[in-house]
Amino acid sequence: MRLQKPTIERFSLCIFVLAFMSVLSLKAQQDAQFTQYMYNGLFFNPAFAGKESGYRFTALHRSQWLNYTGLNGPAPLTQLITASGKVDNLNLGYGLTFVNDNIGATSNQEVNLSLGYHKKLRRGILSLGLSGGLFSSTLKYDQFDFVIDESIIPTAGDETQMNFNVGFGAIYDRGNYYIGLSSRHLNEPGFDFGDGAINNQLRNHSYINFGYRIKTFALWSFEPSFLIKTVSFNNFSYDVGVIATHNNKISGGITFRGEESVSLLLGYSVLSDNSLRIGYAFDLVVSNVVAKAPTSHEFMLTYNLQPLVREYQRAIQRTPRFRF
Template sequence: MKALKFSEIKPLLIFSLLVWLSFGAKGQQDAQFTQYMNNGLFYNPAFAGKEAGYNFSALHRSQWLNYTGTNGPAPITQLLTASARLDDYNIGFGLTFVNDNIGPTNSQEVNLSTAYHKTLGRGVLSIGASGGIFSSTLKYDEWVVVNPDPRIPSAGRETRMNFNFGLGAIYDRGKYYVGFGSRHINEPGFDFGDGAIDNQLMNHSYLLAGYRIRTFALWTFEPSFLIKSVSFNNFSYDISVIATHNQRISGGLAYRGEESVSLLFGYGILRDNSLRLGYAFDLVFGGLEAKSPTSHEFMLTYNLQPVSREFQKAIQRTPRFRF
């Protein structure tokens, strides 16, 4: 195996130090995913059209399975993404839909993303922006309140909607990539119960980086990490290592700071590996007094490569012309 130069690994070393300096987050409002390395578009709009072809993914996460608390069941999340790229213009487009249920609350968001991809040095710099609608619903009949407020109904549900914006950038060098994305930049607010509950969606930022290592016998390894921040006041992190054989079968380990360890599996179903199944199992060890010990995540991805057709000009002969 070829030795790596320090200049090639220096960017990841710097960012890795940030991982160990970070600490557990409180007040995380965004959904969390163990297979974050395969869902870049959720964290960063610059991933829109980053890969060639048409890319689709569907994910279902059951967090803290079978947990039932005072304020309802455990979180359940669905994520749908789609992206495409216009190669002639180096522009990509993406669509993201999230449905997140946590106890008596339900949030849904739809975001459209666009990104521009520019060759820079030996890598590609991608810059993207996103905009959409965020919907927040509060189910009063499932909410247990210690000190009731007469302005807050005891039954029914209430929904508030607002605009939502994000920005991001990625630099992909081939062997490694580093990206930074920021969601809910405008920090939209949602007032429930005649203003009795002021629920503001805080700005969430993500630093995602990974390194691709190709070895003998068709094996590749990709260590990566994700640093999450809420308004740059609280931080948490995920670290993972994925091994893949012949671009078909993959497995790995992941660690979420002070919360869980995870096993990840992936398998390419079709001959060209365009359709893939992914699964992640989380074993929770932190905060078990308010959680169940396991979480499960299922993912299906499909990559449709563009069809290129080459037409050969036929030779036509006439009595006067030949071309």
């Protein structure tokens, strides 16, 4: 569950209260959420940019609370696209993240460029990352259902506002485990949509993610992980789960999102080098069921392109006197 109110009406409620009281500041989570968070670290933490060698691409679609019908539009739909690469001789990585998040009467788009620096530290690797980009928010006024008719807020059309967005992150990876810290929307951009009565500020979001890699017999490996989320350090939520993988090809796991849902994750790698992976996550809501539809679905494609390595074979040069 996102940390905001469990129903889609959270934004209309925010607009309503701010329009008439102008004193309440939003403290709820505004970032998109993903069940397959362990495969999408670049969204949460820019230090993942170029953390692994090669080029990595991810495309994800999430249908949250499928078939939910509320007062202010349909259920949330989210798309995520990421791409990253690495400059090996400079220990630098770069990444691009695009998010499209539709939540009832609101639509948010986010584009970020990330830069990561990776340095060996004792027996592990320390990665530091910075990100910057644009955050665009759109209100669809005709989808709001106000309790009180108020003329200062439009009843039709839509309005879009755009602002800058920055973040940072760090990861320490020892091989068998890693831990990451990150913070998004550091500048907390505001959106008033040209009306001083509306003030929807994008709050700072911080994350702690941890994973432990366990290799066992018969080509099986296990990776328990967790993700802790907080908004301005005023409220907290968490995801915890474990993924089992056989021969780097077939994977399955289970996760739990605090006070909301339990999820089943499946994955399968295709192509001879396992470079293309198909992932699916099924969420079953177990808390506040009345305010939501019971299931969510998440589909993901990842592609890892390893850099070409040219191998040169020395030819033997023969002369009458010697060869080398």
